[in-house]
């Protein structure tokens with residue numbers, strides 16, 4: 001398409017402005033986290049980095065008092081990681097298997113069951129959070145990773161996407177595999193799973209980020225600081241900024257926020273590679 | 285090597301559609317059987333019933349005298365080549381061929397030697413490490429064949445394996461398949477709607493229509509003695525000419541339209557209404573001599589080695605096709621005189637379409 005110089009210039013200007021608009025808050029949070037609290041309190045938000053990067057991040061990562069609780073950011077990151085990974089991996093596995101059953105096994109209730117699963121898409125977690133809490137509590141799973149993850153790993157979205165994907169896989173592949181002596185489990189592992197790599201990566205990214213950002217659920221499920229996730233930690237730190245008549249700890253709060261964003265960004269970057277690679281390979 | 289026997293095999297799909305109406309068939313050891321017929325006549329269904337991919341609603345299918353109605357596809361010891369190849373896209377060609385052997389628990393070295401042998405036969409040695417997506421259509425087809433032959437099954441099943449290839453490759457692959465099948469001597473059932481493939485490959489040809497076997501026989505038998513109008517029209521290209529006719533009172537002629545009279549040596553009653561079938565290649569041009577039939581030229585198609593001439597036989601708008609060797613130039617309206625020997629004339633009952 002022909003584009004005049006003007007056109008190119010304005011297009012780029014708009015894009016660059018948009019990008020700056022998105023990045024500025026992150027940049028401000030980051031550079032402000034590298035000053036002392038007194039400096040930030042006196043001079044407001046900063047636009048250029050200061051000299052206290054290691055000091056502030058070190059304190060946040062390893063000193064529980066910096067996060068206003070009895071856990072360090074490192075421990076909270078670990079908890080979030082467990083939640084995010086458990087959530088994403090669990091959802092991928094469960095929804096792949098559910099979709100496999102729905103698409104490849106002709107049992108009587110397959111279609112109604114699918115619609116039941118599908119309709120739960122419409123129900124956000126908040127709707128069932130109280131009953132779920134009851135169940136977890138009566139199973140004695142409060143304050144455990146299992147209790148944190150297990151009730152969330154059924155995924156209507158994932159099941160739906162895998163179902164759509166499986167339906168696009170030619171029937172002849174299944175037939176060829178049957179003739180080749182592959183049973184249902186072999187077919188799933190040897191053929192369907194490798195073909196779904198792109199799909200798995202996509203759903204994994206989405207689910208990891210969703211899991212990582214869970215707030216309400218872990219807040220309800222955990223009363224023990226040792227299980228706090230980083231999102232809860234952030235909330236807690238911001239809540240206590242103006243407590244006790246001290247100078248607010250803005251730099252460390254920002255540091256915590258920045259750290260909380262790094263793992264999801266890494267996951268997206270790494271898996272996007274795989275995702276794109278998968279796309280390119282199947283296209284050929 | 286194996287025999288395949290169908291005994292009143294029937295298929296009714298879950299939606300109540302009856303695709304196969306009871307077929308009896310006996311396929312001998314090492315025989316190459318071709319199922320041919322128009323789209324939707326149930327060829328694939330029948331093949332898939334033999335493979336075990338579709339259940340058998342009624343009747344029996346046996347392989348080597350063992351009824352296999354309830355035997356799983358993998359245990360029937362058959363291999364199938366699909367129209368769209370159905371290769372596993374994420375596996376190398378080597379693994380595509382090896383997969384069935386692995387599932388059957390063959391040893392690594394055994395698998396390796398079998399796959400390499402198949403690759404050698406099919407000239408795929410250089411492509412084993414690649415993925416199917418990196419091959420041409422013909423090569424993919426070969427990998428699919430390789431996947432079938434490594435297992436040395438009792439029966440090969442082919443469902444239109446060549447229809448995704450271009451015309452030239454199709455001819456090459458056709459020869460290759462025939463060659464391979466003869467060399468390996470494996471009983472084969474081959475589905476196609478291409479009648480050249482059907483004629484050239486088949487030891488025995490089954491012409492299907494609407495879920496029944498219209499005629500079973502050697503290709504030449506079917507060409508020379510089609511049992512029904514449908515078979516007569518389906519086998520042979522260009523298709524057989526069909527002319528409405530009436531047997532003369534002295535039973536020596538059949539009269540077509542108002543001017544054409546053809547000699548007969550059939551035993552038919554006088555005055556019977558029949559459909560006369562004549563293949564385009566069975567007319568003979570009589571040059572300048574007076575022949576029994578004269579007709580004017582409507583159109584000419586030159587194919588180089590042969591020429592197709594469309595003639596006006598005085599039976600309405602319908603053309604009669606004539607096929608002559610070599611190239612000929614006939615102007616439109618030229619009157620040609622033709623002859624035909626009585627044994628090249630096929631008669632069919634006008635009502636039932638059965639051969640007389």
Ligand SMILES: Nc1ncnc2c1ncn2[C@@H]1O[C@H](COP(=O)(O)OP(=O)(O)OP(=O)(O)O)[C@@H](O)[C@H]1O
Pocket residue numbers: 297298299301303321322323324325326327328329330477
């Ligand atoms: N799963 C199914 N359920 C219901 N009817 C079916 C099913 N599969 C095929 N049919 C019908 O059965 C008939 C035979 O189908 P089949 O696929 O055997 O045809 P075919 O002879 O192989 O045709 P083609 O040359 O187009 O491949 C068709 O009329 C088709 O619509």
Ligand SMILES: [Mg+2]
Pocket residue numbers: 327328329
């Ligand atoms: Mg078919």
